[in-house]
């Protein structure tokens with residue numbers, strides 16, 4: 001499918017038909033998510049995958065009882081990771097392993113430390129959240145490209161999700177992305193015209 005067709009035909013699915021997505025396809029999608037862009041390549045996100053129906057049922061009331069939570073095949077819980085000390089040190093290990101020139105490794109890690117060092121905890125969290133949305137973008141378009149559907153969902157209680165899923169601090173659930181095969185029909189696309197968007 002052309003990328004433009006993927007973007008134009010993807011829609012926020014409200015109900016899935018309960019069929020399971022093959023794990024190979026989910027893994028392909030997770031690779032697309034992992035390859036999302038991020039500032040200084042710090043990849044400040046983690047994803048919890050929920051497939052257990054009983055847990056999905058427990059979560060649903062904490063997401064305004066939205067049906068996608070229980071009718072989906074896989075529920076991805078995108079969490080922002082604001083622990084920049086750990087992110088920078090993990091990136092350091094990765095850069096070393098990748099065989100990147102030492103000068104480049106030093107520059108990247110120095111820039112990351114400088115940038116993160118200036119931020120308050122709240123700014124770190126906001127920075128991580130913003131980038132987690134980019135990873136989510138890959139997930140929703142990636143799902144369509146692989147032949148299944150998704151819904152980006154911010155309507156949920158992060159505290160309740162953290163409690164039920166035992167998400168360790170300081171990770172913060174930011175967005176949900178239920179995946180599955182749609183059992184509804186897309187609404188007509190409603191978008192501001194180009195002249196309203198471009199100025």
Ligand SMILES: Cc1cc2nc3c(=O)[nH]c(=O)nc-3n(C[C@H](O)[C@H](O)[C@H](O)COP(=O)(O)O)c2cc1C
Pocket residue numbers: 010011012013014066151152153154155156189
């Ligand atoms: C940050 C964010 C939060 C959203 N939360 C929900 C949600 O809780 N439930 C839902 O059904 N759709 C949710 N949506 C989907 C939007 O309603 C949807 O993307 C928008 O209406 C445009 O429709 P389309 O994606 O089908 O083109 C959310 C989308 C975003 C980006």
